[in-house]
Amino acid sequence: QVQLVESGGGLVQAGGSLRLSCAVSGLTFSIYAMGWFRQAPGNEREFVSAIRWSGGSMFYADSVKGRFTISRDNAKNTVYLQMNSLKPEDTAVYYCGVAHVWGRPLFTTTSYNYWGQGTQVTVSS
Numbered sequence: 001q002v003q004l005v006e007s008g009g010g011l012v013q014a015g016g017s018l019r020l021s022c023a024v025s026g027l028t029f030s031i032y033a034m035g036w037f038r039q040a041p042g043n044e045r046e047f048v049s050a051i052r053w054s055g056g057s058m059f060y061a062d063s064v065k066g067r068f069t070i071s072r073d074n075a076k077n078t079v080y081l082q083m084n085s086l087k088p089e090d091t092a093v094y095y096c097g098v099a100h101v102w103g104r105p106l107f108t109t110t111s112y113n114y115w116g117q118g119t120q121v122t123v124s125s
Contacts, residue, residue, distance in 0.1 A: 002026045002114045006096055009119030012086055016123070020081040022096030022116055027077065029100040034079040035112060036070065038092035038121075045095065049081060050106035059106055064090075086123045093118040 008020040022034065035050035049070040050059045058070050069082040079096060097112030104111035 002028070002098070004096055004098060004114055004116035006094065006116040006119040009094060009121045011122045011124065014086060014088055014123055014125050016086050017082070017084045018086065018121060020083065020094055020096075020119060020121075022079045022081075024077040024079075024098055024114075031077070031098055031100060032102045032104070033099045033106050033111075034072065035097050035099070035106055036079075036081045036094060037097065037109060038090075038094045039118075040092040043092075045109055047107040047109075048094070051079060052106075061107075083121070086121075088123045088125045090121060091123050092121060094121050 003025050004022055006022045012018055031053040033050050033052045036048040037045045038048050039045040047061050048064055049068055051070045051072050067085045071080045095118045096116045098114050099112045
């Protein structure tokens with residue numbers, strides 16, 4: 001059974017930093033990519049960042065470019081999201097997903113096959 005376990009969320013003041021982690025277990029397939037999405041109350045789940053497992057190409061939403069950094073540890077099947085210069089509008093539940101179908105666009109939720117339970121990030125002004 002594939003499981004994704006996220007950690008690292010919390011409450012932080014504007015301008016602060018948080019580091020999210022997402023560890024995958026129970027894999028029976030090769031990872032194509034992992035991604036981070038977020039969902040604020042009343043909003044749809046939106047793309048934040050993604051990384052291809054082979055080669056390490058990284059992708060970011062315009063709203064987080066220059067502030068967030070995605071990275072991976074292939075040996076641990078873990079993806080990280082370093083979030084700096086946080087803003088109140090970054091407040092949301094952050095979800096990680098894993099994709100195993102190669103070539104799918106990484107900015108859409110339908111490309112991901114499994115999801116974590118989510119971790120709350122709250123940025124106070």
